[in-house]
Amino acid sequence: MDAKHSEVPAGGGISARAVELVVAACLMAGALVVIWSNYTIGAGWAADGPEAGYFPLRVGAIILVCSLAVAWQALRGGERKTFATxxxxxxxxxxxxxxxxxxxxxxxxxxxxxxxxxxxxxxxxxxxxxxxxxxxxxxxxxxxxxxxxxxxxxxxxxxxxxxxxxxx
Known part of the structure; x- marks a missing residue:
């Protein structure tokens, strides 16, 4: 057995990939809520400066991009690590x-x-x-x-x- 598959215990458990995908999905959902709610209150630049949702919307966008990267990495990773038995x-x-x-x-x-x-x-x-x-x-x-x-x-x-x- 090679090193990639040596970390799977005999009793089974939940895979690290599954946990990473669930966490990425939760972060995506939260990021989308942040983006939408701040877009609705105003996330642009007004004459007197940034609107109330300007910075939070951008933080939500960063979280969304990072959660997509986590999901992509989890989906393309070949390792079969067990997160917990x-x-x-x-x-x-x-x-x-x-x-x-x-x-x-x-x-x-x-x-x-x-x-x-x-x-x-x-x-x-x-x-x-x-x-x-x-x-x-x-x-x-x-x-x-x-x-x-x-x-x-x-x-x-x-x-x-x-x-x-x-x-x-």
Whole structure:
């Protein structure tokens, strides 16, 4: 087996080419949104200088050209590298799935309650801690964080129903 094909593991996985094409497509979509939105607000040169969308449109165009170059390189590349094995992706999803739920809960429950749930869940599910210890630590950390940010520094963070019931 030659060096080009030696990096593909036996268990399989997702190819680097597929990841590069997905990233290029996402960047292209974002660049097209930037180009279109800035074109609609005005991206030319007015009598008093550049319009509001002048520079952002050009940045979007640069990103579009670069994403096309990434896609072209991925399509014409002959290497069969594996970006990540299925086992590695499974390990990432163990963290990514709860983290996604956590971010979604922040808007509904507020940052403190969502963080408490996140910490308790991880300590019990991943760390195999006793539920009472996880609950004490999860709540304790967030009570301290509430005291620091809301009371001492007066930095408003997203709040939920518990903070509203307490008058914050």
């Amino acid at each position: 299925w086992q590695q992706l499974k390990q990432v999803s163990v963290i990514l799935a709860p983290l996604t739920v956590y971010v979604g809960l922040i808007g509904v429950l507020g940052v403190y309650l969502a963080s408490s749930i996140f910490i308790v869940g991880f300590m019990v599910a991943i760390g195999k801690s006793a539920w009472w210890r996880a609950l004490l630590i999860g709540l304790g950390i967030n009570v301290v964080l509430f005291w620091i940010f809301e009371i001492q520094f007066r930095v408003p963070l997203p709040k939920g129903p518990i903070e509203a019931a307490l008058g914050y």
